[in-house]
Amino acid sequence: MTIDEYRQHDALGLAELVRKGQITPMELLDLAIQRIEAINPDLNAVIHFRYDQAREEAKTADRNAPFAGVPFLVKDLGMEIQGMPMCVGSKGYRDYISEQDSFAVQKMKRAGLLILGKTNTPELGLTPFTEPKLFGPTKNPWNHAHSPGGSSGGSAAAVASGMVPLATANDGGGSIRMPASCCGLFGLKPTRGRVSWSALEGELWSGAAIENCVSRTVRDSAAYLDVIQGAAPGDPYIIAPPKRPYLEEMGAAPGKLRIGWSGAHTLGLPVDGACQKGLVNAVEALRSAGHTVEEVALPYRKEDLTEAFLVVVAGETAAALDLMGAYLGRKVRPSDVEPGTYALNLLGRAFTAGDYAFAKHKWGEITRRIAAFHEKYDLLVTPTLAQRPIRIGALQPTPTEDRILAVINALGLGSAVKATINQLAEKIYGYMPWTALANLTGQPSMSMPFHWTEENLPIGIMFTARMNEEDMLYRLAGQLESAAMFRSYS
Template sequence: MQSSSPQVMSFEEYVKHDATALAKLVETGAVSPAELLETAIARAEAVNPTLNAIVTPLYDKGRTMAEQVPAKGPFSGVPFLLKDLEMEWAGTPMKSGNAGYQNYVSTTDSEVVKRLKKAGLVFFGKTNTPEFGLTPYTESTLYGPARNPWKLTHSPGGSSGGSAVAVAAGIVPAATATDGGGSIRIPASCCGLFGLKPSRGRVTLGPRFGELWNGAVAGHALTRSVRDSAGLLDVVAGGPTYRPLAGEPYTIAPPERPFREEVSREPGKLRIAFSTQSLMPSQITDPECVNAVRETARLLEQLGHTVEEVPLPYEKTIVTEAFFVNVLSETAAVLRELGHYLGRPVRRSDVELNTWAQARLAEGFSAADAAYQKRRWNTLNRSMGQLHERYDLFLTPTLPRPPIEIGAFQNKSSEQRLLKLVDSLGGLKYLKNSKTVEDLAERSLGYISFTVITNMTGQPSMSVPLHWSADGLPIGVMFAAKLGDEAMLFRLAGQLEQEKPWFNKRPVF
């Protein structure tokens, strides 16, 4: 007797539901986890060859998980994807977008992965990321570019670009994402999704990591609905029953109630400051991004909130110097870890040219330089703290421009030649004060100048998909709250989602 294969829910029906609704269908017996998984796999096989969202398909492992779903998990049976960075899943590859880790296989689960499993989510693949998550676009040499389903010639952002593409294209309703300079909020903005970066200390990076990028990195998810984001944060952060993992470098007060409950609560009358001012003199905020913020400000006023325009409470060098040195030093540390794994010094051929160049540039800075620039983060903390004494939230564009074309931030041929030449002469570390390096830093860091601020301060912030450009590309707006106040963000996001729904606005792909 032949065994019958699982019935497959149609994609048209599947994509009408967020993760919360799919879990409800499983709970009531309307669908099975296996049925949902086969629908997700079918969608992946149809679109992934073009979009390049999933770089490590793990369909058979997913099918095994679907047979063992816990009965009472809040997301039992829901198909889900893990970013190929910092998400250890025992028995599966984690290459971090780098050829040197081609043969790396995780031997244990990250704590977050354990919690997601307990919640009943069904993993079936790893998503595209740039090498070591170092860029705000997803175009690694190892994997190739992920493509934005809203326009295939354009980037979905990074570093959680593959996760964003998978969610926007309807493969899954949610996927993991991490954020060290905007890597949740940037792809959320580029792909028309909701993306919240939690407060420092809210979500563990353990047990492998205590902190990353001097506390700038936070982990969570990309979703289409606000309630999915809130529910997933309850899962990975522990909600009101939060207990820090042993050895955590940061702790934070647990929320008053589950974040999922905040979504339907009234936010009250909020005091909101906003700015569209460009941080980089050479880069003017695109009119579409300015318009997105101003339209949002008008909507907020209509909803009864007090909104006031203010100048940016921080200066350019906070990003181009204080954060740039952090990026360089962390890149050098990543390569040192890679060398330990390989059992030999890292070679130029093991990594991409820019990764190599950043690590070599780090050699031009002393320990005193790094410590001095890290101390400057406190200046930013105090400035933002003073702003939040007057205002509940701070509104800006998520990005200073709409989604970029694929390849827009790749080195110019002249820059590529110069980096190769200077490296061959052993002089990269002496370029730290050169015009070439200054231009490279301003071009790449200018793109994340709005998002990176809350990575440095540790505040929670969210990108909300409230605007689309004239040519149909998504443009997010970003709100920042005080440290520990994700609840306020979820309350406002729930209100905005009701007033200006985006869930059914999907790319025609």
């Protein structure tokens, strides 16, 4: 098999070739490593490598496993692999080595996936772009001047460029769906509680974050979620298991759905014409498939969403730095993390327990409002992002903002940081006004490409369903896959 032939197959297709004896796991690993070594020095998608261990595992690979012998990459955040670094994009964790596999990683290995390494992520997964100071920025394979999104940008760049057919991603505010949109991939955020976190974590970001993957085909995503879904002892959320495998769901008809769509920016800002064009294309595809589609007003207020999300994320960042301090054996210093991370931590400490409780009350209020919306509509459809993939560096703090953050961090002025953090947050919300909703409510939500810009950049459209209805999303994705604008990278 040549590299070009390797890149034409999805993960299930490669596993089928292994089962038929047409190729060996070792041969697949060699092809993936060849591809990584050829293009990763430019893209900077993979930051830790595990070639020797993967080759040892390939010798005893179960050829009847669903992903038998398939090369695979894991995001360097959230999922622990025994003996591997987990830096989460931070200098404070640059020497951390995982002592055990996460529950989901154990499932990945049993499913036949051969883990070759770990992919780049912004520090603590905090931004919708992947530009950690520790490892440097990851480039979008389709246009190297632009970002692959975040925080799963390393995984998305690796999959889009053909290093591997799928890779792990996780999503606390859009971090599966945004990189999928920026790189022309399929990405689905599951329902809260669908996938267990690490052996040491019950939840991340107060239940907002969850694990899945980015992939080039819908069926790979469905089969992967079949593998990793399910709770572990001690998990805080236990939800109903799927009625049948998601891989079976994507081949079933979704029925006639009632769908509400909106292209209105939650902050009242203009939306990029390319994103509007993608939305038009998706609405036309839905109507052609026989669904009832109508424009709706967004069923929540932007003030509730942005403030409620910021309070919790700031508090979680403060807690994350406390955990880092426990690992380091001392209090975290501003030099251990990036300026924006340290400032967000200070803001988290300036908020009170009452602020956090009130924010969580708002989460519940928004969730009730969205549930009322779904009494009438099966899906809410919006662009995934309000702008085409940004240029690398576009959302970084300006030099003035950096100087302000440096002073605030040096003096520990948590109460003074809010105005600067709000200014930075407004820039980021301007780019990603819709994705965080499903993280607050816990709903499943997916992104599929429905347009390409003149700069050869993909535009994703987001479909959000009721709680526990990943099955419907996979059925719809299977129906729309031929109408969506997936492209092969060359």
